[in-house]
Amino acid sequence: MASWILGITGGIGSGKTAATDYLHSLGITIVDADVVSREIVAPGQPALTAIHQYFGDEALLENGQLNRPWLRQRVFSDPEQRLALEAITHPAIREGLRQQLQAATSPYAVLASPLLWESGQVNFVQRTLLIDVSEATQMLRASQRDGVSAEQIKAIMQAQWSRGQRLARADDIVSNEGSVADLQRQLDTLHQQYLELASA
Template sequence: MPFAVGLTGGIGCGKSRAADCFAELGAGIVDTDVISHRLTQPGTVTVAAIRCAFGDGCFDSNGTLNRGKLRALVFSDARARSVLESILHPAIRRIAAAEASELKTPYVLLVVPLLFETNALREFVDRVLLIDCAEHQQIERAVRRGLAENEVRAIMASQLSRSERLGRSDDVIDNSAGPDELKLSVETLHMKYLEMAYERGATPAVNL
């Protein structure tokens, strides 16, 4: 596997935007949320397992998984969340590791929102990058995306506290400002990760 950075952060901190900035610079990206979405498309084995575990209450009348209902359930019930994780995480872990191993980029970003909470893929990453912002910004941003404030707070309560995330991370991007500041922070870390990858034996890109 290439040199790997685990990108994580709380809801609303801007993980996807940061990952997009890294991708524009040539980093390989493996996003576990994207993998999870693929796994829960209609007709998959994973969806069948979810229906078996939770019944029809999390599905629309046409048989499609209602992600909003499922999210509301698992973030209000720790046992339900544990059951869902037992269904999803082994497959996500396997697919993410395989996709990362196939990438030919100098380094890869594994985007794992619950990297600390589940330790999923932790053994595969060389460094942990935290995308951080103030908690009130997390709530404001998530609400702008269409989530109810009480739902956002429930999700935040299920995740590690901001101080715990900061204490466990190797690198931190403060994403409390605007996109220009985020881009500059990403560019700085991109160069740092390239140097680390080359020290471990990655082949330098032609345009560097």
């Protein structure tokens, strides 16, 4: 496993991907929990079989892929169903993350996860960086990007830690209310600090 791992998190629409894309351009390995969460529910994967068994045929599309819109609506309107889904997916995601972090060869590695604290994935990392925006900005960006209804965005936000909880727990905080250049300037400074911490 990479000897020094930074956890990057932020709520929906905060701009985590803009941050990780930039660090990747600086030569840093990015392990993305969202990507791993898609990989573990690909056809033929044990997690998809378990989801199908628990949620029934509606959980799959005709081509055998996961029916994401249906499942998202189902679990974000029913906390019990969400916990059932997480019980299936979280252990598989954790193992996928562990394998990818083990293979990382950059000076430090990044674990990007919207549920860094909630899922316990924070246990993989030495330090945490929060990409922070106001809740109004989250709503605006998420609706523009994903075409998801305001109700669904609110449900996703409620399932994640609040902004206040994240601000209280993060080691480092970057504000992403400004331009991309502004975000990158803040990341440049932190990147140098992380290189020093990783080499120490």
